[in-house]
Amino acid sequence: MAGSxxxxxxxxxxxxxxxxxxxxFSMYRYQAFCGDTLTVSWVRSTRRREQxxxxxxxxxxxxxxxxxxxxxxxxxxxxxxxxxxxxxxPTHDTNRTxxxxxxxxxxxxVLWNSWVVEGVEHAWVGxxxxxxxxxxxxxxxxxxxxxxxxxxxxxxxxxxxxxHQTAEENL
Amino acid sequence: xxxxxxxxxxxxxxxxxxxxxxxxxxxxxxKHARFRPKGDRIQRGPFAYRxxxxxxxAEENEEIRLRIEERYDRPTLAIRKKRQHRVLARHDRIxxxxxxxxxxxxxxxxxxxxxQTGLAAGDQDEKTAIYWTELRDKAMGFDPxxxxxxxxxxxxxxxxxxxxxxxxxxxxxxDNDARWPTxxxxxxADLEPSAIAETDAETPxxxxxxxxxxxxxxxxxxxxxxxAPDDESESAAERAVRHLERLPEAG
Numbered sequence: 001m002a003g004s005x006x007x008x009x010x011x012x013x014x015x016x017x018x019x020x021x022x023x024x025f026s027m028y029r030y031q032a033f034c035g036d037t038l039t040v041s042w043v044r045s046t047r048r049r050e051q052x053x054x055x056x057x058x059x060x061x062x063x064x065x066x067x068x069x070x071x072x073x074x075x076x077x078x079x080x081x082x083x084x085x086x087x088x089x090p091t092h093d094t095n096r097t098x099x100x101x102x103x104x105x106x107x108x109x110v111l112w113n114s115w116v117v118e119g120v121e122h123a124w125v126g127x128x129x130x131x132x133x134x135x136x137x138x139x140x141x142x143x144x145x146x147x148x149x150x151x152x153x154x155x156x157x158x159x160x161x162x163x164h165q166t167a168e169e170n171l
Numbered sequence: 172x173x174x175x176x177x178x179x180x181x182x183x184x185x186x187x188x189x190x191x192x193x194x195x196x197x198x199x200x201x202k203h204a205r206f207r208p209k210g211d212r213i214q215r216g217p218f219a220y221r222x223x224x225x226x227x228x229a230e231e232n233e234e235i236r237l238r239i240e241e242r243y244d245r246p247t248l249a250i251r252k253k254r255q256h257r258v259l260a261r262h263d264r265i266x267x268x269x270x271x272x273x274x275x276x277x278x279x280x281x282x283x284x285x286x287q288t289g290l291a292a293g294d295q296d297e298k299t300a301i302y303w304t305e306l307r308d309k310a311m312g313f314d315p316x317x318x319x320x321x322x323x324x325x326x327x328x329x330x331x332x333x334x335x336x337x338x339x340x341x342x343x344x345x346d347n348d349a350r351w352p353t354x355x356x357x358x359x360a361d362l363e364p365s366a367i368a369e370t371d372a373e374t375p376x377x378x379x380x381x382x383x384x385x386x387x388x389x390x391x392x393x394x395x396x397x398x399a400p401d402d403e404s405e406s407a408a409e410r411a412v413r414h415l416e417r418l419p420e421a422g
Contacts (some may be wrong), residue, residue: 004314008332013237019315054355056333065358074356078362088321110333116311119348124314124329145312 005127006141024129027112028140034060034107036160038085043078043155049144051154052076054123059107061088062082073114076154113142113154236335299342300324306349 001119003080008027009017016025032038038055044053055062056071063086064072065079070090074083087107114123126145131137137159141151172180226248230236238247307313307321318325326339329351343349 006330007314009332013234013241015332022415056355067358069358071353071355071357072351073357075357075359079359113331117312121353122312123229123351124332125317125327126314 004125004145005129006124009129019131023132025132025140026124026129027110028070028132028138030109030111030138030158030160031106032087032109032160033105034087036087036091038087038109039159040074040083040085041157041159042076044079044152045156046144046153046156047077050075050077050151051144052114052116052121053142053154053156054087054112054114054151055109057087057107057109059105061090062086062109063088077154108150111140111158113140113144115144115153208366233335240336296342299326302349303327 003011005017005019005024006026009015015027016023018024030038040053053074053076055074058070061068061070062072064074064083068088072085086151087109111130112123113128114121115128116122122145123165124159127143127147129151130140130142130144132133133141134156134157137157139157140155142154143151144153152156230239230247238248279286301324303324303326304329307318313321313327317329320327326342326349328337328339330336331338338352340349340351341347
């Protein structure tokens, strides 16, 4: 196939594709609920370029290290190896972790990887993509845009306390 | 009928045929027969808003939005003629109102009113143009299209799948270097990247897992369990876009 991975996905107007028997995503939709706590574990990250993982949602707030925001970026070379991300309802006090009255509604959290080159953070360019290597816990092997087949630039595992990740709904 | 009358009838019939031909040619000109989507026409009547609401609901689907943008170079069909000077997708409008609770916001200010991404010529600082040209020389992994844009002194463009729209890289502005639009917060911004030895540690089985995946195994997920229904979703989105185009004009 001609073109980079991101171009191929964009031309098909898809955020996921199948490559060599594996699913590769430009962004992954993770479903969780208010009150859930996701544990992001860094399995592996290359030292050639700083690798980052983005988590974003417009239905709740993500609280990490005492900071609540709708979009957070975690750097692989900074901070603890296991990071707890709490899903907090924006209608509630951000210091609380109790679920909102409508806690039964799933919240979609979008994940994607990025990297830094020459001080500039990039994402969704070149051959960037995330290969799904496990569903429970979620394990994503990321490509940082260089080298089509190298998905070892960043490997993360995400375990939810009571989250519901559905790979089918990402397709 | 005399010869003179015969000639007059002949000339009149041909004159009438020529007039009809010219009328049909005028009517078929693109200027007068320009295709305009249903959402682009002036909607009148008490049910006009119902039409726009129906279109907007359908456009909440990402696939439909992408199709519309691909075909009409703008992210929505639900526009009113009086607001043609500023077309905003619904998600972009929400992103502009709530900058602290948005996902990857920052694109509306970088995109022109037609929803295009800097492809039209704009006033561009010469210094910025030189910066983009120099950025091309750095090995950042830009694709050939963006490399051409950089060589031409234009900002690179990427497709943001979260927003479903293209966005330009922001030029450097004093304290900040060139960056893609983002509102992500770094909760560990105060920490220095000195914990590389800790965070770069591999799990005992990491190497084995990589070896397994490289041979084609992908853990719990298999192609049979999670087939990518690209064709099905594409045809459904295409059908939805065609339906939006055929919506009856209200009023």
